[in-house]
Every structure is written in C-alpha cells, then in structure tokens.
Amino acid sequence: MDSGNIKIGMSKKDFCIQMSTFSFKNSPCFSALGFSRESLEVLNGIYYPETKKEIMHDSNKKKYFFVFQNVNTPFNYRTLKEGDGTLEKIFKNFDDAKVFASQKSFLVNDKMIEKYMKACKDMGLLINTEEIANCVLKKLEEKQK
Amino acid sequence: MKKLKIILILFLGLNLYTNAYSKPFESKIIFESEFGGIYAFKNPWFHAPKGSYINSFKEINNLSTSNCNKYSKKSYFFVQYLDTDIRSMFTIQKNGDLLEGKNPGFIPDDTVDVKLMWNHYRFYCARDMVELFANHSSRATIFPFKFFNIASFNIPYVVGDISANFAIFENNKFFIKNRQEEETLQVQLNLKINNANSISTVRNQEHIVDGNIGYANYKNIISEAKRLCEKIGYKDGTENYVSCIFKLMNISDSYEQVKIQDNIFSSNVKNKANIKVESRYLSSNGNAITNNEEGLFKRLWKGVSWVMYEHGEEILNLILDLKFGTNYSGYNTSAQVSNNRGGLVCVQQRLGDVIHQNCKGGGVHIYCMYVRITDMTIRKTCRDKTI
Numbered sequence: 398m399d400s401g402n403i404k405i406g407m408s409k410k411d412f413c414i415q416m417s418t419f420s421f422k423n424s425p426c427f428s429a430l431g432f433s434r435e436s437l438e439v440l441n442g443i444y445y446p447e448t449k450k451e452i453m454h455d456s457n458k459k460k461y462f463f464v465f466q467n468v469n470t471p472f473n474y475r476t477l478k479e480g481d482g483t484l485e486k487i488f489k490n491f492d493d494a495k496v497f498a499s500q501k502s503f504l505v506n507d508k509m510i511e512k513y514m515k516a517c518k519d520m521g522l523l524i525n526t527e528e529i530a531n532c533v534l535k536k537l538e539e540k541q542k
Numbered sequence: 543m544k545k546l547k548i549i550l551i552l553f554l555g556l557n558l559y560t561n562a563y564s565k566p567f568e569s570k571i572i573f574e575s576e577f578g579g580i581y582a583f584k585n586p587w588f589h590a591p592k593g594s595y596i597n598s599f600k601e602i603n604n605l606s607t608s609n610c611n612k613y614s615k616k617s618y619f620f621v622q623y624l625d626t627d628i629r630s631m632f633t634i635q636k637n638g639d640l641l642e643g644k645n646p647g648f649i650p651d652d653t654v655d656v657k658l659m660w661n662h663y664r665f666y667c668a669r670d671m672v673e674l675f676a677n678h679s680s681r682a683t684i685f686p687f688k689f690f691n692i693a694s695f696n697i698p699y700v701v702g703d704i705s706a707n708f709a710i711f712e713n714n715k716f717f718i719k720n721r722q723e724e725e726t727l728q729v730q731l732n733l734k735i736n737n738a739n740s741i742s743t744v745r746n747q748e749h750i751v752d753g754n755i756g757y758a759n760y761k762n763i764i765s766e767a768k769r770l771c772e773k774i775g776y777k778d779g780t781e782n783y784v785s786c787i788f789k790l791m792n793i794s795d796s797y798e799q800v801k802i803q804d805n806i807f808s809s810n811v812k813n814k815a816n817i818k819v820e821s822r823y824l825s826s827n828g829n830a831i832t833n834n835e836e837g838l839f840k841r842l843w844k845g846v847s848w849v850m851y852e853h854g855e856e857i858l859n860l861i862l863d864l865k866f867g868t869n870y871s872g873y874n875t876s877a878q879v880s881n882n883r884g885g886l887v888c889v890q891q892r893l894g895d896v897i898h899q900n901c902k903g904g905g906v907h908i909y910c911m912y913v914r915i916t917d918m919t920i921r922k923t924c925r926d927k928t929i
Contacts (some may be wrong), residue, residue, distance in 0.1 A: 438707055442719035447758035467805045471753055483809050499756055504794040510770055527782060530775030534786055537793060 405486070409451075409465055409472065409479045425453035425463060426477065443495070444471035450498040451482055454491070461487055462494035505537070513537060564593030566601045572656075577677050578666040579685045581605050586658045595631040596640045600651070601664055603711055610667035618666045618674050620708045621648035621718060622701045630699070632662075634709060638716040645678035645923045648709065648718055651701035655693040664690050671724045672732040678705050679733075679757070727784045734760040760791075765792055807850050807857070815862055817920055842926040845908040849901045849924075853888050857912070860890065860897050864914045899928075 402415045413426035425442070444451045451468040454461065468482035488494035510533065518524060519530035567590075569583040581602040586594070603617070607689075610617040624630055625646040632640050633647025641647060651664045664685060669676035677684060681703075692700050709716050734757075764787060771786035772778060808819045823842060824830055850857070862868060888901040897912040910924040 408809075438706070443754045443756040445758055452756075467809060474753065481810075483813075495756065495760070499759040501758045501760060502794075503765050503766045503791075504789050505770060507770070507773070510773055514774070525775050527694045527775060527777075530771075530782070530786070533774045534789060538789065 403463075403484070405484055407484050409468075409482045409484070412463070412465075412484055413472075413479050419500070423524050426472065426479070438470070442472055442474065444468065445498050448498060448501055449482075450485070451480075452491075452494050452498050454494075459491070461489060462491050463487055464494055464498050509537065564591040564597055566598040569598060569601050569605070571605055572662060573607045573686060573689045574593055575684065576615070576667060577680075578661055578664065579606050579609050580664055580685060580689045582660045585661060587659070592642060595642055599632065599640065599663070603665075604664035606667075607711060610665075611878075613667055615667040615669050615673075616710060616712070618668060618708050618710050619664065620651045620678065620701050620705050622651075622704050623647075624649050624699065626699075634716050634718060636718055638718065640716070646829040648707060649701065650709070653690060653692045653700060655691055656689060662690055664768070671729050674708065675721070675725070675729070675733055677707070727781070727788060731764065731784055731787060735764060749905065758843070763791060763794065767794075785790075802844075806848065807854055810854070810858055811861055811920070814858065816918070817861060817865055818918055819861070820915070820919060820921045822921065822923045824923065826926045826928065828925070842908070842924070845874060845901070845906040845926065845928075846910075846924050849888065849899075849908055849910065853899075853901070856888075856890070858901075860892070860912060861920050863892070864895060864897065864912065865917065866922060 403412065412422075416424040416426050442451060442453045449466065449468050451465045451471045453463045453465065453472060460519075463484060464486045465482035465483035468480060470478075470480035471482075472478070472480050481518055486494075486497060488497065513533045513536040514524070514529070516536060517529045520532065522529040567583040569581060572580040572582050574580075583598040606617040606619075621634060623646065624633060630643070630645060630647075630649050632642045633645060633649055633873045634640055635647050642725055653662050653664075654660070656662045664681075666677050668677055700796055706721055708716050708721065709717055711717075724879050736753065747782045767787040767790040768783075770779075770790060774786065776783040776786050804821050806824060808821070811817050811819050822830060823846070825842070887903055888899055890897060892898075895914040899910045899912070901910070907927040908924055909927045910922060913921045913923075915921050
C-alpha cells in the first residue's frame with residue numbers, strides 16, 4: 398500500500414498481482430487460505446450483488462478495506478480467481494466501507510411525480526385520493542414500458 | 543418360570559415396540575440468546591427404543607419454547623422436505639405429526655458434526671415472520687460456529703442454509719409453514735429495512751463457504767419511495783401503499799442496472815484497449831434518454847443490459863477490430879453475422895468504421911450502433927425498436 402502501487406480504477410486482477418508481494422495474511426487476495434474447519438467458515442470479503450460492489454481486506458492487521466465497483470463475479474476465496482471489477486475506494490474503517498458498498502441510489506424524483514400528478518389532475522381526478530395515486534403510478538409504469 | 547418369561551417378553555415388547563417406556567435421551571442446552579438456541583441430545587450407542595427420538599426432540603423443543611417465552615417470542619425452526627429412501631431418525635409430517643424412521647417428511651435443522659454421538663438442533667426465537675427471516679439471514683452471527691456447524695459430507699440430509707419451510711409449535715402441535723406463502727409484500731419490505739448491513743454466508747454444493755453476501759441498504763430508498771407514494775396519494779399502511787413502494791423501487795432499479803452493465807463494459811474496454819466508450823440511448827421515437835425524468839424506459843434498459851451481458855465479449859472484440867483493423871470478432875466483412883445467446887438473437891454487420899447490431903428476443907428489439915469517433919473513442923448508440 399505504502400509503495401503507491403495500488404491505484405483507484407485498477408482492475409481486481411492487477412490489484413491482486415500488486416498484493417501478491419505481501420505475506421498471505423496481509424494480502425486481501427490470499428489471506429483466506431487455510432485448511433481448518435474454522436478457516437473455511439470465515440472469509441474476508443463481502444459481495445453486494447444488488448449494488449455490484451465488493452469489499453476485500455486482509456485477515457491480519459485489517460488496516461485497509463478495498464471497495465471494488467462493477468463487480469459481476471466476486472473474488473473466489475477457494476479457487477483464488479479474481480472475478481471482475483475495479484477499485485473504487487479505500488477505507489480505513491470496515492463500517493464506513495460497508496455503508497458505502499451497500500448504499501443503493503433512488504432514481505425516481507419529485508419532478509417525475511409532479512408531471513404525472515398534473516396530467517391525472519387534468520383528467521378530473523382529485524388529489525389525495527387512491528384514484529389519482531393509481532393513475533400516477535400507472536403512468537409511471539407505462540412510461541418505462 | 544413361565545410367568546417370568548411372560549413378564550420378560552411383555553417388558554421387552556413394550557420397551558422395543560411402543561412409546562410407553564421410551565425415555566428421552568440425555569439432552570443439554572448448548573447455547574441460548576434472545577434470538578434462538580442450540581440444544582442437543584445424546585444418541586444411544588446401540589439400540590434406541592421406539593419413540594425415544596421423538597420424545598427427545600419434544601423435550602428439546604420445550605427447552606426452546608421456554609427460552610423464547612422469556613422474551614415474549616415464539617419458537618421456530620427451519621425444516622427440509624426429505625423424499626429419499628434414506629431413513630431419518632424421525633420426520634415431521636405435513637399434518638404436524640412426528641413419525642420415527644418414516645420418509646417422506648420434514649427433517650429439522652440439525653447437525654451431527656459438532657460432537658460425537660450428539661445431535662445438535664438450531665431453533666430461532668422471533669416475534670413475527672420479519673424477525674424470523676431476519677434472524678435466519680443473520681444466523682452466522684447469532685449462533686457460534688463451534689456450537690453449530692455442518693461438515694460437507696453430510697449434505698443433502700441437513701437443512702443448513704435452506705429456508706423454504708419452517709415449523710412452529712403452537713397448542714401442542716407442530717405446524718409446517720412455507721416461507722413463500724408467509725412472505726407478504728409488507729414482510730418483504732420490512733426485511734429489506736431490517737437486513738440493511740447484515741451479511742450472510744453462501745455455501746457451495748459441498749457445503750463449504752464460498753463467500754459472504756451483503757444486503758444492500760434500502761433504508762434511504764425505501765424512505766424516499768414512501769415519501770413519494772404518500773405524495774402521490776396512497777395512505778400509509780395500505781396494501782396499495784406497500785405495492786407502490788415496490789413498484790417505484792423496481793422502476794429505479796431497472797435504470798441502475800444498465801448503468802452498472804455499462805460501467806463494467808466501459809471499464810473492460812478501457813483496460814483492454816485504452817478506448818473510451820461514450821454511450822447514448824434513444825427512445826423508440828428517437829429522442830435521447832438521459833438520467834432524469836425520461837430515464838424510465840425499463841424495456842430499453844433491460845434490453846441493453848441483456849445485450850451487454852450476453853454479447854459483451856463480442857462487442858469488445860468488435861471495438862478492438864474497429865480500432866486496430868483486426869478481425870477478432872470474425873465480422874471483418876460486410877456480411878451479416880448472427881449469434882444466438884441466452885435467448886437473444888443478435889445480428890451484426892460492420893460497414894467501414896460503423897457496426898450495426900440488431901438484437902431480438904423476449905419481445906424486445908434493441909438496435910445499437912458503434913461508431914469510431916477518434917482512435918481513442920467509440921460512440922455506442924442504442925435505441926428501442928420494439929414495435
């Protein structure tokens with residue numbers, strides 16, 4: 398990390414190549430290696446399929462938490478296949494990394510709603526009724542088809 | 543002597559073939575908390591009188607019920623339907639009866655891998671279905687590994703992470719419930735809120751942990767969807783209100799997915815060929831779609847995501863061909879090339895520095911055009927052409 402070889406935007410494959418110079422326990426890509434029952438149960442990474450983000454960290458010092466974005470295939474800790482994705486952000490706190498990786502964005506806004514509210518109101522529907530609510534929702538759904 | 547023989551036969555008969563003298567095995571509380579408990583009974587070395595397994599399980603079930611009652615909760619355990627010739631110690635029938643050595647039937651969530659000769663059972667305490675499913679998704683943190691773990695060689699005769707069915711003990715009777723039937727929209731919504739920041743482990747077919755799956759944090763988007771649904775006119779707590787929340791989240795999601803696919807594709811192209819991809823999307827009438835009020839074209843986004851997912855590698859090769867004049871794609875000709883992948887038929891044709899692509903499937907027709915703008919830039923324009 399301190400050598401500056403880890404860069405935002407690098408692929409997970411490149412990241413693991415750079416990290417291979419570390420000892421097993423200090424590398425997020427190798428630290429899960431182990432053969433005891435317990436070690437097979439405890440893995441370091443977390444993959445968020447709904448946000449396509451993945452957190453990787455080492456098992457020793459837990460100093461850095463690496464968040465990858467656009468991950469369709471997460472790191473496989475058994476086969477050590479990297480999967481995909483690019484490094485998006487580095488955290489020093491696990492909770493901050495989890496909040497960042499798990500956050501979903503909402504893309505429907507007031508402007509869209511108001512536009513269809515007006516259209517439904519112009520049709521003679523009264524505001525604050527289920528009729529106008531159904532009308533607005535229907536229009537929103539129709540628009541996406 | 544004859545009398546003694548009769549008594550002995552009667553005693554053995556009762557002992558072996560009825561429940562009358564079948565004492566439960568030695569049982570123990572292994573672990574307990576407000577979220578659930580692990581209980582175990584010791585298997586006999588040789589013969590188990592008929593009814594012993596059932597009575598032992600009932601005793602364990604009582605222990606869990608007492609624990610959950612302390613927190614004003616009900617006791618649950620997950621079950622799996624076993625429909626094989628392999629004999630199980632006992633099964634729970636659909637009508638709630640416990641039967642020894644009788645398949646098919648439901649087996650409870652247990653393991654024999656923690657301690658030799660001991661069967662460990664995992665129970666959950668919950669006030670309602672939301673808490674039950676939330677606890678189930680947090681089982682790795684609720685139940686210590688050393689008290690409940692399953693070795694790979696035991697599958698598929700264990701419940702493990704399966705959660706399709708569960709059992710509840712009420713009025714002295716077991717009731718088998720189906721998770722899908724119990725998961726109403728309201729339960730699903732509450733689960734999305736409760737599951738924020740929780741993590742569950744995923745196992746492969748050998749039951750070995752493959753990875754940790756984190757749940758997305760829906761709190762913000764649910765509260766935003768709630769606000770908009772109320773603004774539209776739905777009243778809090780009604781079925782239509784909950785349904786509205788889901789619909790708004792789906793609308794939002796469809797656009798987000800294509801952005802993710804686009805980002806993956808663009809970063810692949812950037813990594814492999816150092817080319818920047820500019821993406822443009824057009825509605826069926828040719829208007830540009832942007833990430834604002836016109837961003838709700840689910841069919842186009844789904845279609846484009848599908849094309850990128852199924853044909854991403856081909857498109858990447860096409861782009862490399864456009865830049866380097868190579869023929870990785872095999873399309874270095876003006877002839878049309880057709881590919882069918884994942885139910886999506888795509889026909890591509892390269893004409894000079896332009897590639898035309900038409901993809902059809904599932905009632906969707908997406909047309910994409912790839913144009914080389916500079917040596918470093920490709921413009922991708924996709925349009926919904928579904929009639």
